[in-house]
Amino acid sequence: MALLTPEDLANMTNALVENDRLITELTDYSLDGLCREIYDTAPHNEKIAIIPITAGNGIIGSFSESLLFTVKHFGMDGFITENTDVAGYYEAVMKGADIILMADDLAYIAHNLKNGKIAHNQICTGRIYAEILCHAKDYADDKDVLVIGLGKVGTPAVETFLKEKQNVYVFDVDSKRVDEVVSNYPVFKYDPNDSKTPKSFFKIFEATPCADTICEDVLKQNSLVSTPGIPCGISGELIEKYGIRIVLEPLGIGTLSMLYAVF
Ligand code: NAD
Ligand code: 2YH
Structure with a gap:
């Protein structure tokens, strides 16, 4: 914790x-x-x-x-x-x-x-950060969302995205957790080697306790990142290079x- x-x-x-x-x-x-x-x-x-x-x-x-x-x-x-x-x-x-x-x-x-x-807090945090992505006007047409981190915050976010009819792609460093989530929910494993999986996303949710979890490969120009994860999962360099808009705040x-x- x-x-x-x-x-x-x-x-x-x-x-x-x-x-x-x-x-x-x-x-x-x-x-x-x-x-x-x-x-x-x-x-x-x-x-x-x-x-x-x-x-x-x-x-x-x-x-x-x-x-x-x-x-x-x-x-x-x-x-x-x-x-x-x-x-x-x-x-x-x-x-x-x-x-x-x-x-x-x-x-x-x-x-x-x-x-x-x-x-x-974990449930309500996952929910609100997911709802922010779902309600972002400029991103409404694209239903694909990448969820990185499938723990106590990421899982309620997955449930929120599904309720909001998004196409959910999931990734976690713990592959057993990914398998559990894919078998429990109608979501897809994020697999950049699978031709059916989008490689990059306009909408990214991140809830891990690690830095640099959001790599260049998953970004598009002007992607929107909604991330309660502490520390921030994306570097300042990538934020600048891709013009990323980022929702991130530690508690409020x-x-x-x-x-x-x-x-
Ligand atoms: P958790 O331990 O339940 O889940 C974290 C998940 O991230 C785990 O499944 C873990 O395997 C995965 N993970 C770890 N490193 C990873 C990596 N490099 N790539 C992909 N996945 C990785 O934690 P949680 O309770 O879900 O909290 C997640 C983060 O959110 C923490 O940093 C926590 O402090 C933060 N948090 C922030 C707020 C806020 O208001 N901003 C509120 C609650 C929690
Ligand atoms: O930060 C935490 C834990 N990670 C639990 C929250 C779940 N996201 N707890 C805060 C502890 C506050 C302390 N006891 C105080 O100042 O009252």
Whole structure:
């Protein structure tokens, strides 16, 4: 399990604002507008409590602050509890929280205490980054999408692409995982040696913990890359050479998706 670091979050506020601007340009929906569209939900003045959790590797500098920035940036009401863990949970409830956000090393969840809905970051992150590719206007005619990384974020992305009637080509460094996904879903193995497989793609989704997973061969001029993977899977050199447009941000996009999943 890859853990976020304070360095990953250093530029998070600018990245969220910049990605929201790009998503609006690509889809005609602001990020919160797109979440509203895909979940068919909306905020109703919920009070959102963010509880720092010390379990495992402990508190990550800027993690809670980045969540609070996301909440406030999209016009919602939130606070970070003064206490951590169970005492923080008690404090959140006593202060009238409607929704709890909290993460340990294994799971980052949103739980709506009023309606009982619960959301997991990996599922909601895969979903929103996939939906961004599906809603990108200039890329709507081409239904082929390459998914790199078939883990806990990549798999819900595959499910989202299938729901959105895309032709899904999958790749993972773990060939057993590729075989599992190909046998469980109507998707194709990405195989550049097979004449029926597209060699390059306008739409690429990446969710791995590795750099340089997106190689030159799979790129077209102006491909759109939607990637929650940390670190970034494509080099700055390739981004420039192919005029790649890239949606990539370490925490806020997935967090907003989780909140709309529980409204
Ligand atoms: P995971 O471990 O469940 O899955 C990662 C998958 O990538 C695995 O199947 C692995 O075999 C594959 N992989 C590893 N190296 C590869 C390579 N070189 N080429 C192709 N496939 C490769 O991890 P996850 O929970 O799905 O998370 C994936 C990434 O997304 C991590 O970097 C995580 O930190 C990040 N993440 C980001 C956000 C966000 O908001 N930006 C949210 C959640 C997770
Ligand atoms: O970053 C993580 C894990 N990768 C789980 C999220 C799944 N994508 N957890 C964050 C831990 C936060 C810490 N406990 C805190 O500051 O509260």
